[in-house]
Structures are given as structure tokens and as C-alpha cells.
Amino acid sequence: MDNIYILTGQLGCGKTTFVYNLLKEKMNAAGIITITENEKRYLLSLHSGEKHPLEVEGNYAGEVYLIGKYVFYVSSFDWAEEQIKAIDFSKIDYFVLDELGCLEENKFGFYNSLPEAVKKLENTNTKGIFVVRESSLSTICSFLGVPQNIAYTKDNFPQI
Numbered sequence: 001m002d003n004i005y006i007l008t009g010q011l012g013c014g015k016t017t018f019v020y021n022l023l024k025e026k027m028n029a030a031g032i033i034t035i036t037e038n039e040k041r042y043l044l045s046l047h048s049g050e051k052h053p054l055e056v057e058g059n060y061a062g063e064v065y066l067i068g069k070y071v072f073y074v075s076s077f078d079w080a081e082e083q084i085k086a087i088d089f090s091k092i093d094y095f096v097l098d099e100l101g102c103l104e105e106n107k108f109g110f111y112n113s114l115p116e117a118v119k120k121l122e123n124t125n126t127k128g129i130f131v132v133r134e135s136s137l138s139t140i141c142s143f144l145g146v147p148q149n150i151a152y153t154k155d156n157f158p159q160i
Contacts (some may be wrong), residue, residue, distance in 0.1 A: 003121055004128045004144065005160065006151035008137050015131050016098050018154040023094055023129075030087045031096035032080045032110070033131075038048045042078055045083045052079045077109055081155055084113045089120040094127050094160075100140045101133030103152065127160050 009015045016033055023029040023046065027079040030047035034054065050139060056064055056071040063074035097117060103109025121128040132140045132151070141148045152158065 003126065004118070004146055004150060005158070006130050006132050006136050006141065006144075006146070006148075007154065007157060008132045008151045009153050010134050014154060017121045018157070019096055019098060019129055019131055023096060023138070026094050028092050029094040029096065030092045031098075032083060033098040043080050045080075047087060047092070048083065050083075052076045053115065061147045065090075065103055066159075066160060067102045067106070067108075068076075072103070072109070077103075080110065081113045084117060085123075087120075089126045092126055094129065095121065096131070097130045098131035099133060100130055101136040104143065105136050111143070117124075118144055129160075 007015050007019055016035070017129055020033055020035075026152065033044050033046060035042050035044045035051065041054040041055075043054055044051045051116060054076050056073055060073070065072040065074060065077075084097075087095065095117065096114070097110055104111045104114070117128065120126070130140070137148060137151055141151070
């Protein structure tokens, strides 16, 4: 697929900032990115502007994903999946999903959203940007059904 792009790099190298800055110039973008505000992480819907807390704080009795020292709300990813389902890919130029990594390797996080997003991209001219943690690149490319040679760093990312 020539409309899928993988942006990869190590933790904290500026992948999200790069893609956010790239897309803020593009008027017709949709998808989910992870943002940090006041040291708290949120999922941000680019098309609706809504955000949803990502990491569990304090005591929480609901379902969670536990990866290392991090605890994430399952409901955050359920919310993101609904946001992605609501996107009309024929009406956008860019779709982004940030960030794919350990959760998805364990079939959590955005894992359930990946097949639908790829299918929608196959049937449109929309450019899909998937932000992938470098350590998860091989597995995520397999999930997406794309070769690793379409993976770029922020230093060699093509102009799209």
C-alpha cells in the first residue's frame, strides 16, 4: 500500500510532536494522538478535538491494561475505537494513530482498531500515518500487513 506511512523511533525522541506539527498544517486530518498536559497523558481525537485520560490515577475499580509500571484505562481505548469508527475516510486527507507499541503487541490498546483502519485506508486516497515505537516495529508491521521498509524516522520522513 502506497498510502501507509510508519513513523518510528525510540521512546521520547519526538515522534508525536513531529506528527502533530506535520498535521497541524494540514486542514483535513483525523485520528488519535497521545498528548501530555500537566504531566498527564491523554488520547486526543484530531477530528473532534475531544480528549480522554489515558493513565489511571489513584484507585480505580474498572478494567485496566497493565504494561510495566503503567496502568491504562481500557475505556480510553474503547473511546478511541469509537472515534476511529466514526471517521469517514473518504472525506479526510490524513489519518494518524499514535502510538503503537507494547500494548498492541499484547493485543491490547489500539489493536482492535488496526484492521478497520487499514481496510478503510485501502479503499481511499487518505494517507495513513502510524506512529510506532521502534522496539515494536516488526510486530506492528506484521499486524498492519505492511513491509518494514515503509518505516521512517522523523529525520527521513517523506513530504506527504
